[in-house]
Amino acid sequence: xxxxxxxxxxxxxxxxxxxxRRMVTYFVKRTLSMIPVLVGxxxxxxxxxxxxxxxxxxxxxxxxAPEENVQExxxxxxxxxxxxxxxxxxxxxxxxxxxxxxLKSGVPALELVSERIGxxxxxxxxxxxxxxxxxxxxxxxxxxxxxxxxxxxxxxxALFWLxxxxxxxxxxxxxxxxxxxxxxxxxxxxxxxxxxxGLTHLLLPALALGLPxxxxxxxxxxxxxxxxxxxxxxxxxRSKGIRERTVVLKHALRNALIPVLTMVGLxxxxxxxxxxxxxxxxxxxxxxxxxxRAVFERDYxxxxxxxxxxxxIVVLANYMADVSYSLADPRIRLK
Amino acid sequence: MGYKLLSKAFxxxxxxxxxxxxxxxxxxxxxxxxxxxxxDPIEQNYQSLxxxxxxxxxxxxxxxxxxxxxxVVHGARYALLIGxxxxxxxxxxxxxxxxxxxxxxxxVDNVIMRFVDTMLAIPAMVLAIVIAGSFGGGxxxxxxxxxxxxxxxxxxxxxxxALVEKEKVYVESARAIGASHIRIxxxxxxxxxxxxxxxxxxxxxxxxILFSASLSFxxxxxxxxxxxxxxxxxSGRDCLRSAWWITTFPGLFMMIVVLGFNFLGDxxxxxxxxxxxxxx
Numbered sequence: 001x002x003x004x005x006x007x008x009x010x011x012x013x014x015x016x017x018x019x020x021r022r023m024v025t026y027f028v029k030r031t032l033s034m035i036p037v038l039v040g041x042x043x044x045x046x047x048x049x050x051x052x053x054x055x056x057x058x059x060x061x062x063x064x065a066p067e068e069n070v071q072e073x074x075x076x077x078x079x080x081x082x083x084x085x086x087x088x089x090x091x092x093x094x095x096x097x098x099x100x101x102x103l104k105s106g107v108p109a110l111e112l113v114s115e116r117i118g119x120x121x122x123x124x125x126x127x128x129x130x131x132x133x134x135x136x137x138x139x140x141x142x143x144x145x146x147x148x149x150x151x152x153x154x155x156x157x158a159l160f161w162l163x164x165x166x167x168x169x170x171x172x173x174x175x176x177x178x179x180x181x182x183x184x185x186x187x188x189x190x191x192x193x194x195x196x197x198g199l200t201h202l203l204l205p206a207l208a209l210g211l212p213x214x215x216x217x218x219x220x221x222x223x224x225x226x227x228x229x230x231x232x233x234x235x236x237x238r239s240k241g242i243r244e245r246t247v248v249l250k251h252a253l254r255n256a257l258i259p260v261l262t263m264v265g266l267x268x269x270x271x272x273x274x275x276x277x278x279x280x281x282x283x284x285x286x287x288x289x290x291x292x293r294a295v296f297e298r299d300y301x302x303x304x305x306x307x308x309x310x311x312x313i314v315v316l317a318n319y320m321a322d323v324s325y326s327l328a329d330p331r332i333r334l335k
Numbered sequence: 336m337g338y339k340l341l342s343k344a345f346x347x348x349x350x351x352x353x354x355x356x357x358x359x360x361x362x363x364x365x366x367x368x369x370x371x372x373x374x375d376p377i378e379q380n381y382q383s384l385x386x387x388x389x390x391x392x393x394x395x396x397x398x399x400x401x402x403x404x405x406x407v408v409h410g411a412r413y414a415l416l417i418g419x420x421x422x423x424x425x426x427x428x429x430x431x432x433x434x435x436x437x438x439x440x441x442x443v444d445n446v447i448m449r450f451v452d453t454m455l456a457i458p459a460m461v462l463a464i465v466i467a468g469s470f471g472g473g474x475x476x477x478x479x480x481x482x483x484x485x486x487x488x489x490x491x492x493x494x495x496x497a498l499v500e501k502e503k504v505y506v507e508s509a510r511a512i513g514a515s516h517i518r519i520x521x522x523x524x525x526x527x528x529x530x531x532x533x534x535x536x537x538x539x540x541x542x543x544i545l546f547s548a549s550l551s552f553x554x555x556x557x558x559x560x561x562x563x564x565x566x567x568x569x570s571g572r573d574c575l576r577s578a579w580w581i582t583t584f585p586g587l588f589m590m591i592v593v594l595g596f597n598f599l600g601d602x603x604x605x606x607x608x609x610x611x612x613x614x615x
Contacts, residue, residue, distance in 0.1 A: 273460025
């Protein structure tokens with residue numbers, strides 16, 4: 001008697017190889033897809049400042065400077081060249097990290113931005129944590145108790161927070177809360193967030209930025225959770241006699257989180273955009289206030305640098321969200 | 336779907352009805368602002384500076400002695416103008432490009448959608464501040480800026496709608512009898528997708544109101560002394576503790592209007608969604 005294995009049992013290639021190759025293809029594709037976006041973004045940022053009325057050279061020297069000097073500065077800055085050539089020069093410099101000097105202070109624009117980038121992150125991350133904690137808690141509770149009074153309260157108040165102007169909420173928090181709690185600071189930054197002063201300074205701005213977004217997230221979490229709770233595997237889990245809490249938190253929540261995570265990427269531009277407003281309200285020394293000041297002073301290089309860095313953050317964060325998301329859910333990278 | 340079925344689904348939703356009442360009230364206030372407001376919204380009156388709310392001045396007066404209530408009522412006109420103006424403009428551009436992108440596919444779709452992706456990567460508020468700041472503010476500049484940053488919302492939505500619609504049999508039969516692309520787009524696909532765009536508009540108007548007020552608050556939108564909600568709130572910032580009414584009332588008013596539009600938009604969306612009707 002002799003025995004040979006059935007052809008399907010012979011292992012000619014490791015089973016993981018195909019999946020690995022698909023994953024690598026996905027990463028390469030996703031990385032390459034950032035390039036057109038970055039080129040487009042740089043073009044939009046560049047043009048939105050260059051097509052604006054007003055002459056940066058005149059802005060630098062003031063209204064009383066003689067015309068020859070203005071022309072000289074124009075030549076120095078390359079403003080006399082055609083627009084496309086200017087863009088090309090700007091791009092070449094931008095690639096090596098030179099986004100020009102601030103017209104007001106003469107300091108490299110990127111240096112000014114990088115000084116403040118951490119503080120904007122601090123605020124945005126704190127707000128985001130508030131958003132997620134509130135939204136997950138409220139969304140899950142209202143889905144589990146669907147059509148109850150609690151559900152109605154959560155649904156209506158989610159819309160209520162969503163309809164709140166961020167800057168007005170900030171001002172109301174200042175008048176209503178900060179005045180009643182002595183020692184709670186209402187503006188500025190107190191230091192690193194792990195110190196008491198830093199934390200207390202961070203509290204109100206983060207609430208003002210996070211709560212309106214929590215309204216939006218609560219709605220997404222609720223509807224996603226309701227969808228999952230109707231699935232067969234949840235019924236199966238219940239019929240096996242598993243505790244309701246385990247069913248909700250272990251079986252349903254994991255799957256309900258996928259659409260919520262997708263929304264995280266889409267909400268980032270909102271959060272960063274909102275941070276500009278909140279920084280202005282609470283005098284938070286981040287990139288947003290730098291942007292507003294630069295816009296008012298018509299400091300073109302600084303405006304371009306700030307806008308570009310904001311966009312880079314969002315593009316990179318989205319990239320990381322997509323990649324980590326594909327690691328978590330194989331269906332996505334196989335598409 | 337029949338009109339009766341729609342209106343029944345809508346009326347059953349109490350929040351949507353509340354939303355509609357708020358929106359109608361907002362429209363009436365904007366239309367009759369001249370008659371409703373007891374004082375001139377811009378005229379300064381140094382006899383009554385920073386007066387708290389009273390029977391004479393419902394919402395008090397600001398640091399120029401102007402009646403806050405009159406300013407808020409007139410602000411409703413600006414909010415209405417901006418809300419509808421922006422949505423009509425962004426809708427026109429977004430719907431056309433979106434439907435064309437979905438219908439033609441291929442290169443057209445690729446070019447339009449890559450552009451949309453690029454626009455969406457830039458935080459709208461940052462782009463709007465840069466553009467509005469360089470234009471120098473004002474009503475027209477604000478509407479143009481907001482149209483530039485928001486037409487992508489419609490374009491994305493309508494592309495999806497057109498993708499679904501173009502596969503339907505009636506489009507195929509129109510093509511079979513020799514209808515041109517333009518005819519199919521304008522006579523067949525557009526009317527069948529327009530309800531989605533209208534429902535989406537009711538959710539886009541509150542966004543436009545909030546966004547424009549934020550820009551005015553930051554100082555790159557409508558400038559004082561024009562009674563725009565964002566700039567009224569900004570003007571009350573300096574006397575927040577002594578005169579809370581200057582910031583509180585306009586914000587409250589704005590929030591109620593935005594809430595009304597959101598209730599209405601949600602209700603309309605549910606009413607237009609046939610799956611939800613069957614469930615009821």
